[in-house]
Amino acid sequence: MDAVQPLPRAIETLERIILGKPEQIRLCLACLLARGHLLIEDVPGVGKTTLAHALAHVLGLAWQRVQFTSDLLPADIIGVSVFDRATQQFHFRKGPVFTQLLLADEVNRASPRTQSALLEAMEERQVSADGTTYRLPEPFFVIATQNPHEQIGTFPLPESQLDRFLMRVTLGYPDAVHERELLRNGERRELLARLPPVLGPEAIVDIQRAVREVHVSDALLDYVQALTERTRTRTDLRLGLSPRAAQGLIRAAQAWAHLQGRSAVLPEDVQAVFPSVVAHRLERRDAADASGHAVADEILKAVPVPL
């Protein structure tokens, strides 16, 4: 399949920029190929923004970056109608959301009103202003970053909003070998400028189509349903997975299977994407453990793969 060929190159390029995080790179790619939006969450300085930049660059998409702050207004993202004196008419000036890839840096710093404007655009893939609906370009991705540890002056995304992100990926500190390399070679973003883009919008749309073709058998649906059921019956969780989350899980697993060069989804593919897809949707009642990853792993261990 010719669409597969550029993918290994894209992964290889990304691995040269983001050192020692092959799994996270693949997860991010899988998220985007599954037509999902991506939330990168971690402490500052581990390369969230670099990863977002690298993704935008390697995918070869037109991209815009918005630094979210508490005084950011919805119009700053969506656009605004301005009065044109020459034509004596109101004229809609499109905001930064009209792009193929939107980088929303520190998304939790904006007011809930602004957040919801962005999240609505993410879900609908269109923007309504002054009674007119404007379609967003295709493909359209949002890569948002946030710092979970900053508390003052932030507005944490509620679960309903988090649900709009297909995956939440955490980077974590690099290991010793790769940190040494980082320290020696300096800023990674300079490297970025020298590398050519690997994919383009058409190639991405093709791959997305191929991802949708990846076979999902009844046996696999049994497994996904068993996993979903398990999240709903656990008493220590506030909420179980929604059907939308289960759909997203299957799409993400399809993308992962495609990245592995398979034409059918296996339970292993579901297991690979499961923590990233469900961790931000599952919240413990006691809230002692902020990360849902542990819960996700427990659920994976507890649910047998049907024969």
Add this chain to the structure above:
Amino acid sequence: MTPRASESNASRPVAWMCAAFAAGALLHVDRVPLWASVVALGACAWRYAAACRPLQLPGKYQRAALAIALLIAVLATFRTLNGLAAGSALLVVMGAVKTLETHRRRDRFIVIGAALFLLLAACLDRQSLLRAPLYLLHVWLCCTALAVTAHPKQGLDDRAAIALAGRCLLYALPLALLLFVTFPRLPGAFWALPRQDEAVTGLSDTMSPGSITQLSESSDPAFRVWFEGDPPPPEERYWRGPVLYDFDGYTWRRRRFVNFVETPLEFEGPAYRYRISLEPHFNYWWFVLDTVKEPPQGPARVRITPDRQLVSAAPVFEPTTYEAVSHTRTRALGPLSTLARRASTALPPNRNPRTLALARSLRERAGSDEAYVEAVLTLFRTGGFEYTLTPPRLDFDSVDDFLFNTRQGFCGHYASAFVTLMRAAGVPARVVTGYLGGEWNPVGGYYIVRQADAHAWSEVWLEGRGWTRVDPTAVVAPDRLRRGIIDLLETGSAPARIIRRTPWLARVSQSWDAVNAWWNTRVIGFDFRTQLDLLGRLGIEATDWRPLGWLLAGGLTAWVLWIGWRLGRSPAPAPVDRLARAYARLCARLARAGAPRAPHQGPLAYAEALCAANPELGARTRPLLERYAELRYGGTAGNEYEMKVTAFERDVARLKVR
């Protein structure tokens, strides 16, 4: 096609239901009238055909008419609906009508239930060892039909259903054993059935030597005897049955109510203790070694009649085991009562005149009763008499005809003639029927007495000695005492003789008989007394059924807990399709080789783990696991898929794990 129609025509569950019911009807094929079996099989065939192709089933009114007609037919055949045979026939034909109105799943359950009832009736009817495998197969068949019918998915294929039913039966086995051992078998059980419709087999309580021209050579067992210690010598192995007093010149009859008092006896010689396992013969008497001293211990009500027969309160419908003590020699301690003397000297007037004349002249010449007995025996020895099992038919005055014309006969003829001669001379005498001899079975350590060993002899009252056994047959054919009838007669073509002459066949036959004896005494004959003995061996002194009840309750609780634990331990339902079963087999074999699959591991993750733990095994197993992943999660397509699954099954079977 409407959903209801598609449900009613799902041919596989219908086929299983029909098979279960037809097999149930076949269990009764030799007990119910032929037309009832034909109706049952025909209905099953019709129902199955209707499920496979467009064929009309009878409508409501036709079914009702059929049911009424069959009910009338059963009533006309048996003249009752009571009793096992009539009940079975009714169940067979009504179940057959029911198969014709099975549209929904519920109906199929009812028909399978009827099939199970047929099995129950068959078990009540006959419990021989040969039929046990048939019953087992039938219950398996019924359970399979239930599994196919009850399974929520139509996907349970035949092999899986058979396996599921087998597994369920295995789970039920401990419960069955528990109930067998501990369910209190109270005497006079409420499930005892009215059996008046049975045919009477074996020894009867009348004897008409003149009417028989061919004596049975049946090698069916009559009973088996285990002696405690040494057995009596062969010439003393007389097994006492009905005593016949009343003679009308042609037929000897047993007296139903013996109204005379018993003369007290003194028992002489060694006491023989023995246990008898009696085959069902549907009559009241129990056979014992002549002469029995005390009635057997046990729950059944048995008494010793004044003429030393053992008579039970209920007919022997099933194998019965009892113990008794006998002495082969006795002496009367008093005179014969008047009533008894009258009963044992009576002869029909104006019958057998030549015999009466002969008796009078012989008695006159002999000085005493003893000498007269000798004289008659000498007559038999030297008078040209011949022992045969195929005697000519006798005249109306049967004794005259036998003594003066034919001079050919078997035990019955000689006993009848001897007693008539005695009574004609005023010597009290009676005919005793029973069995003589018995064949040693070295495998089981017992003597088997067969129907062919049936015998008749006489007893005369001699003053000072009391009732004395005289066997005139022994005078004519002395070998009859030492050898069985089958040995004695060189003519004829009884297969029993062939078996007897071939040592290994004889061995097989004896082993088979020993197994049958075990079945009859240990399984069928497992009664309340055996249960109490068993409790005693467990250290529980019990006199009533209460300890058994506690044991039963405890065992039941243990079984329920065990089943609960089994079910709780395996939450995953059994794999239902071939691919899953093959994969489960593969995983089980790898687990035995020390590399179990974690439940949450997918096939490829399992392959990775295997390669890491055991590279050699992993390398050989990985292709199989990859094929499974492809078959299970890849696109499935009809015939080719089935072939691939078959190949996968084969390769799993071929994989060498060690």
